Amino acid sequence: MKSRFLFSHHYKPIGWVIFVIGFILGIILMLNDYNYPEWEVSVFPLISENDFFSKPAFEWSTNNIADEIASVFMIVGGILVSFSKTKDEDEYISKIRMESLIWATYVNYIILIITILFVFDISFFNVLIFNMFTILLFFMVRFHYELFKLKNVKEDE
Numbered sequence: 001m002k003s004r005f006l007f008s009h010h011y012k013p014i015g016w017v018i019f020v021i022g023f024i025l026g027i028i029l030m031l032n033d034y035n036y037p038e039w040e041v042s043v044f045p046l047i048s049e050n051d052f053f054s055k056p057a058f059e060w061s062t063n064n065i066a067d068e069i070a071s072v073f074m075i076v077g078g079i080l081v082s083f084s085k086t087k088d089e090d091e092y093i094s095k096i097r098m099e100s101l102i103w104a105t106y107v108n109y110i111i112l113i114i115t116i117l118f119v120f121d122i123s124f125f126n127v128l129i130f131n132m133f134t135i136l137l138f139f140m141v142r143f144h145y146e147l148f149k150l151k152n153v154k155e156d157e
Contacts, residue, residue, distance in 0.1 A: 007084040015080025022073025029067055039066045071132065078136035086147065096146045104138035 028036070043063045086093055111134065115127045 005083070006089070007080060009085045009087050009089075011080045012084040015077045015082075015084060017077070018073050019077025019081055022070045022075075022077055025066065025070040026074060029070060035064070037066050038064055039069070040064055074133050075136070078133065078140065082136055082139050082143065092150075093147070096150070097143060100139050100143040100146060103142055104135050107138050108135040 040062050042060050043065065044060055045063075108131070112127075112131055115124065115131075119127050
C-alpha cells in the first residue's frame with residue numbers, strides 16, 4: 001500500500017531535532033513568564049490586540065516572537081516526526097498509525113471537554129495553548145509505543 005501523504009523516513013530525525021528545540025524554548029518561555037528570551041521584532045498582525053473594532057487591524061507593531069518560534073518549531077517538528085514513514089512501512093504499520101491518530105484525537109478532545117467544564121479564566125487559556133500540541137504529542141507517544149511493542153514481539157519470535 002502506497003502512502004501518498006507521508007514524508008520520507010529521512011525527515012524523522014530532522015523533525016525530532018526541530019521538535020526538541022521548540023519544546024526546550026517553550027519550557028524556557030513558560031518558566032520566565034513568556035518574557036525571556038526577548039526577540040522583539042516588527043510584526044504585521046492580522047488582528048489588533050487592543051480595540052478590535054475601533055483600531056485598524058493592519059498596522060505594524062512590535063512583538064516578542066520567541067513564543068511564536070517555539071510553537072512553529074514544535075508543530076513542524078511534531079508533524080515531521082508523526083508523519084514520516086518508517087524504514088519498513090507496511091500495511092500493519094499504516095493500521096497502527098491510523099489507530100494511534102484516532103486514539104490521540106479521542107484522548108485530546110476528552111481532556112479538552114474536561115477542562116472546558118472545570119478550568120476557568122487564565123488557566124483555561126494556558127490549557128488551550130497546551131492543547132495545540134497535545135494531539136501531536138499523544139499521537140507520537142502512542143504510535144512509537146506500539147512500534148516498540150511490535151518490535152519486541154518480532155524479536156521474541
